[in-house]
Amino acid sequence: MASCRQIDNTKALDAFIAAKAEIDAMLERLIAFSADHFATNPEEIHWGHVGTLSHS
Secondary structure, three states: OOOOOOOOOHHHHHHHHHHHHHHHHHHHHHHHHHHOHHHOOHHHOOHHHHHHHHOO
16 A cells, blocks of 8 residues: 655645735734825825835
8 A cells, every 4th residue: 555645734734824824914004094095185196106106
């Protein structure tokens, strides 16, 4: 009978989870920054802000 070898992916899984946690944290910061209008007063928005935001 042939035996199946189990591959230990623990390190890969740990690295994946760590990278995902970093991305999740980055997304949370972006969501908060967006909710704050990217530190811009909505009453003072001009076309320069649009260009800056789209190239960030």
